[in-house]
Amino acid sequence: MRQSRPPLVRMQYIDQQLRGNTYPNCTSIAGHFEVSTKSIQRDVDYMRDLLHAPIGFDSKKNGYYYAKKEWTFLPSTTLDRQEAEALIVTKKVLAQYQGTPYYQEVSRALDKVLQYLPGTLLPSQLSEIYSFESFTPSAIDPHFFALIEDAIRNKVKINLTYRAFWNSQETERVLQPYRLHYSHTKENWTLFGYCELRKEIRSFIVSRIKQVSLTKTPFSIPDTFSIDRYIEESFDQIHEEETMDIAIRFTPYQAQWIKEHRWHSTQVIEEQQDGSVILKMRIGALNAVMHWVMRYGKEAEVLEPKELRQMITEELRLTRKLYKPVR
Numbered sequence: 001m002r003q004s005r006p007p008l009v010r011m012q013y014i015d016q017q018l019r020g021n022t023y024p025n026c027t028s029i030a031g032h033f034e035v036s037t038k039s040i041q042r043d044v045d046y047m048r049d050l051l052h053a054p055i056g057f058d059s060k061k062n063g064y065y066y067a068k069k070e071w072t073f074l075p076s077t078t079l080d081r082q083e084a085e086a087l088i089v090t091k092k093v094l095a096q097y098q099g100t101p102y103y104q105e106v107s108r109a110l111d112k113v114l115q116y117l118p119g120t121l122l123p124s125q126l127s128e129i130y131s132f133e134s135f136t137p138s139a140i141d142p143h144f145f146a147l148i149e150d151a152i153r154n155k156v157k158i159n160l161t162y163r164a165f166w167n168s169q170e171t172e173r174v175l176q177p178y179r180l181h182y183s184h185t186k187e188n189w190t191l192f193g194y195c196e197l198r199k200e201i202r203s204f205i206v207s208r209i210k211q212v213s214l215t216k217t218p219f220s221i222p223d224t225f226s227i228d229r230y231i232e233e234s235f236d237q238i239h240e241e242e243t244m245d246i247a248i249r250f251t252p253y254q255a256q257w258i259k260e261h262r263w264h265s266t267q268v269i270e271e272q273q274d275g276s277v278i279l280k281m282r283i284g285a286l287n288a289v290m291h292w293v294m295r296y297g298k299e300a301e302v303l304e305p306k307e308l309r310q311m312i313t314e315e316l317r318l319t320r321k322l323y324k325p326v327r
Contacts, residue, residue, distance in 0.1 A: 010035075010043050014064075015073040018055070023063025047073070101145045101189070138188050138207035147212045148191060151177045157196075157219055161211035162204055170210055173197035176219040178227045180206070183237060190237055192227060194219075201230065203237055232265045236292055240284025247303040248279045254299040278303065286311060 010033055017024040026037040026044070033040075044064065047053040054067040091110050094103065151158045160175045176194040178201075183190060189206040221227070230239060250258045252275030259269055259277060266282040283289055290311045293300050302308045 007039075007043055007046070010040070011047055012073070014040075014043060014047065015053075018064060018066045019069075021065065023058060023061040023065055025063045028063075101140060101142060138205070140189060140207050141209075144209055144212045145180075145189075145206065147214055148177055148180060148206070151214055152180065155218055155220065157215045157217045159211075159213045159215060160204070160209060163208045163210055165205070165208065171197070174215070175202075175204075176221075178221060179231070181231055186237060192231065201239070203234075203239070235264055235281075235283045235285045236288040238285035238288040240286075243282045243284040244286075244305050244307075246281050246283055246289060246305065246308065248293060249301045249303055250277050250279065250296065251299045252276050254296055290315065 010029070013032070014024065014029060017029070026040040029040045029043075030037045044055060048055045051073070052071075053073065054071050055064050056067045057064055087110060091107075094107055094110065148158065150156075158175050158177055159172065161170055161172050163170045174196040175191075176196070177191060178193045179191075181190045181192060182188075191204045191206055191209070192201065193204075194200070195202040233239060249272075255271075255275055255277040258279055259271075263279065264281045264283060268280045270278045270280065272278065286305075286308050290308060293302060293308075294312065294315065302312060
């Protein structure tokens with residue numbers, strides 16, 4: 001139905017008619033969209049009063065016209081087909097993030113742009129071309145998220161109650177919040193900041209935060225510290241100051257996958273004659289590396305350091321005890 005078209009689409013049509021010197025009036029435009037003349041009058045008033053469109057009315061021709069031809073109507077909203085399709089796909093990708101911070105705001109912003117698409121270009125036309133794997137994001141309290149944002153923006157400390165993953169205990173601490181960071185691999189939001197309880201930079205999964213409150217105490221990030229570099233040097237969101245050289249051999253079966261990805265800022269990949277690869281990095285978070293390597297099972301072997309090999313050996317020993325032969 002034509003009346004379902006939003007006001008801005010009607011205004012685009014009015015603009016086209018005025019540029020074509022057709023001298024449209026409220027009655028003719030209302031008939032085209034099957035809406036009331038009052039709706040069209042509001043559209044014209046909006047264009048004239050808020051968009052400063054130089055719209056005049058010719059009583060002899062009983063229609064509107066542009067007094068200044070050089071005026072343009074929202075030129076930035078003109079989309080070619082590829083741009084329009086890209087926005088439709090973006091909208092579909094965004095649907096996977098329902099319930100996450102900024103979903104509603106970004107979704108509404110896209111809808112305002114997508115209303116300019118011609119009626120012949122519909123999202124359903126792309127549904128047979130693209131599909132996206134959905135996921136269930138961890139629940140985040142939007143009020144907590146907003147408070148953390150304000151604290152980072154205004155550089156004030158926050159009181160934080162946090163539930164640890166490894167023992168589910170809740171602790172209260174004062175935090176100097178530095179950065180909210182989203183990980184696509186982990187599918188979660190992480191808060192990085194200086195923890196006054198532990199006296200060091202720590203990371204906190206936002207969905208595990210149980211309580212947040214703002215303080216009036218300001219803080220400043222040391223000039224010698226770079227949060228971007230800190231995140232870049234982390235592995236699997238874990239950062240350790242003491243680092244060591246790590247070398248992992250991946251079989252030819254996994255080699256292509258390893259070569260296609262950037263695992264760490266320090267990585268070097270050495271291709272071997274048999275088709276395998278050796279991934280070298282300088283990292284301090286050995287426990288995080290251990291769990292990552294074990295995902296690949298027999299397709300990955302730690303070459304160094306010795307401490308990491310021993311950690312995996314012990315982990316496999318304990319795992320084997322869980323799988324004793326059934327009698």
